[in-house]
Amino acid sequence: MDRIKSRWNLLEENFYHYTLQDVEKPQLFREVFEYDSIPKITFNHRVVPMCMPEDIWITDTTFRDGQQARTPFTVKQVVDLYKFEHKLGGPKGIIRQSEFFVYTDKDKEALSACLDLGYEFPEVTTWIRASEKDFEMVKGFGIKETGILVSCSDYHIFKKMNLNRKQAMDKYLGIVKQALEYGVRPRCHFEDITRADYYGFVVPFAEALMKIMQETDVQIKIRMCDTLGYGVTYPGVSLPRSVQGIVYGLHFYAGFPSALLEWHGHNDFYKVVTNATTAWLYGASAVNCSILGIGERTGNCPLEAMAIEYASLKGTTDGMDLSVITEMSEYFENELKSEIMPRTPFVGRNFNSTRAGIHADGLLKDEEIYNIFNTEKILNRPVTVAINAHSGLAGIAHWINAHFKLKGELAVDKKDDLVMAVKSEVDKEFSGGRTTSFGDDELETIIREVNEDTYIALCHHKADWLLKEKP
Secondary structure, eight states: OEEEETTTTEEEEOOOOOOOOOOSSOOOOTTTOOTTSOOOOOBOOOOOOOOOOSOOEEEEOTTTTGGGGSSOOOHHHHHHHHHHHHHHHTTTTSEEEEEEOOSSHHHHHHHHHHHHTTOSSSEEEEEEOSSHHHHHHHHHHTOOEEEEEOOOSHIIIIIISOOOHHHHHHHHHHHHHHHHHTTOEEEEEETTGGGSOIIIIIHHHHHHHHHHHHHHTOOOEEEEEETTSOOBOSTTBOTTTBHHHHHHHHHHTSOOOGGGEEEEEBOTTSOHHHHHHHHHHTTOSEEEEEGGGOOSTTOBEEHHHHHHHHHHHHSSOTTOOTTHHHHHHHHHHHTSOOOOOTTOTTTSTTTTEEOOHHHHHHHHHOGGGTOSSOHHHHHSOOOEEOBSTTOHHHHHHHHHHHHTTOOGGGOOOTTSHHHHHHHHHHHHHHHTTOOSOBOHHHHHHHHHHHOHHHHHHHHHHHHHHHHHHOO
16 A cells, blocks of 8 residues: 655555565675676666655764774773763764673673763663673673674575575574563664675565564664675665665665664775765664774774764764864874874874975965865864975975964964075975975974074964963
8 A cells, every 4th residue: 555755745655565585595696796806886777765864873883893803992992982982972972872892801891881981872782692691791781782693695694604594584583582582672783785685685584673673662773784895875776785775675665764774884895984974865864883994804984984974964063072083093093003094084194284385385375275174173183284395485384383373463474584494404305315204393403403592482382372272
């Protein structure tokens, strides 16, 4: 029968029902995933409507999936990073949940320490194996929601688990019911959904979950896991790789509300941020991320990227403190000794730094010409200039102004005597065969040697400025 779809106020067919296709041989989509060649992107020219939920948010897996790809965090480091997430997410909890392992003593201690902080957001959730011991452990901590692995592609069902589809579905439904018996909300991780038989397994399984949810009146979430980063967002792209098709189908055919749909992607094909954003745009309320995108292989969707994306889509930060992005990146480099690639957007040392003299000249006139937004105000990251053989007078002038906090009438221009004197010394170095950029300490040394009185005055001004800026 038909129904009125409230979002569009149109009559829409609603008699689609997909049953489990319990095939004898696995469906591996060899026309797309021929292992000895690059995976293909095919099109069927079917499009679905964009329908972004009114409320969208971010969830975090830094302490679960993210931690699997690096040296494990100490308890203190987990707590510090969790505090950053709380501050970044703001009072509305844009970073809604954070996911933890609970296996080692250290995992348990870190989880308890974060729970003791008493934050409403991010809510502490877990990821566990389907065992009675794990369910009891989660319940003992007072955790309300846990992730459960329910692999949905035939690659996993047939090749890894040695089951058929019916056996897999029966097993998964049993695990879900077991979680409900322990009073824990299940979050079903549909692993490898971008290689799964969508109408033959994914939708029928989701419909079975919906039936349980209706019978028990307990919410069950679906995390759509793009395990190998195969998701594609091009209009008219075919399933199983269509991100918008996956989200729309679970929403429309299986009846899952947006608030119970969450996207989890990986960056194997450089598409992780676009895929996550598309999941939002086509009906998922949540996207799952990790700080700096740490995670398996190429990593997860960067949490900081989606915080910026949220502000772009909604036109507001909704109380997020985006300057925490800089604090987190500095913590990773200084405390965790993790190298961040210099050109990484928003967090790399060079993301808002220029080396070209013509760009530096533009920055000197008005930094808006070459800076993506007011990075100093929003991220607490002033725009910088790296001094090399091509920086010119404008680059040196901009470096002096930025480094010593000179603004307005105090700012020097590229014709200033000090700028020209520093430029002369810099040119001598490069004429002598130098090929690397100058560091801040080196440039300070040059200024001190060129004019020590001016250098002392500049240092005093910077010290006074920093003192005023302290909260």
